[in-house]
Amino acid sequence: MEYGVFQLIILSIFINNFVLSRFLGLCPYMGVSKQMDSALGMGMAVTFVMTIASLVTWLLYTFFLAPTYQNVFYFIFDTPIQNVPDLTFLRTIVFILVIAALVQFIEMYIQKVSPTLYKALGIYLPLITTNCAILGVAVLNIDMFFKDGLPLPNSFINTLVQAFASGIGFTLVLVLMAGIREKLELANVPKPFRGLPIAFIVAGLMSIAFLGFAGFSVE
């Protein structure tokens, strides 16, 4: 299937929202949604890392793992195309290691270049490595924009758009949730529901609201 940019943005933010319909990144959604400030910081950090991680994993998959005419073994070392190794099965291992290393580098780089940005995002970065949203978007890009190891048309642009828009969608629901939970602190919630249970019920209601977007036609 081919996607337009605008269509992809609407799809990733509302219809296939990362948290409420794909169930990715639930840990920060439940853990960091108690205050508006930290929710916004976490959302920005996730959006940032998601976009960069998608970029890097796309490059790695295209030029190293998939046995196509773009593979470095083919166009630099002149290996005959049938001898180019098919390393696509290494996807999971390579992606998680790259993401872990990438998060470390981003953290060090931001710390050096922009102390203000580091103050805003710094404490959330280490938490992000094991956030399934990041690996999730990287794997999802490969599933959606590649066919049999070959990139579909516009796959690079689509990858970046999907990663960024998914991050925005994640930030949106995280901030909405934080707004609700700040009010919830003052509400008289039945005792067994205090804490996580009511957060899940709220998430369920939000998810029902987001189901409404599924009626959108984005052809």
Added chain:
Amino acid sequence: MSVGAEFFKGIYKENPVFRLALGLCPTLAVSTSITNAIGMGAAVIFVLVASNTLVSFLMWLFAKTLSEEGLNSINKIRIPIFIVVIASFVTIVEMVMAAYFPALSESLGIFIPLIVVNCIILGRAEGFASKNGIFLSIVDGLGMGIGFTLALVAISFVRELLGSGQLLGAMIMGEGFKPVLLMILPPGAFLVIGLYLAGLNWIDARKKQA
């Protein structure tokens, strides 16, 4: 703690999903049917037991063979080591599932590679297997894995029964039953787990009073 206690703590007292709230993403995503839940549970049990075994063996091997200094430097990179171990086993599961259970592999989709970032597995490697012997680590992995599977089955039982009127793919509810479509859709997962958690809190509070 005895072996039995190590095994059973993962099932009720320290159930990864209901008590520790770990591994929520796959729990909510694949609990649309009991078949999916069992498939996911089996994959997690395999990865958990295998990674617990290997991590515990590696730590024992390092402690046997390395000097104090070597151990210190290993300690600094232990998390990446655990991640590589886990990712290797996940890759095995991915390939086996795609080869022998293509339908299951299709319906679990991206949540199979995402077992790598399931916090239960890294949590047990770091919190238990790296500090305990091989046998206890296997028992711990089995207990936690079964606890995770039971939680998944408990959630998918409600969702599948109400959402499609079926259990394990067989029609259970009578003719006149209208499926509550919401239960199969994403909101159902959030609502069911919220109610389960509240129910457990309520039981705990009752126990404390008694």
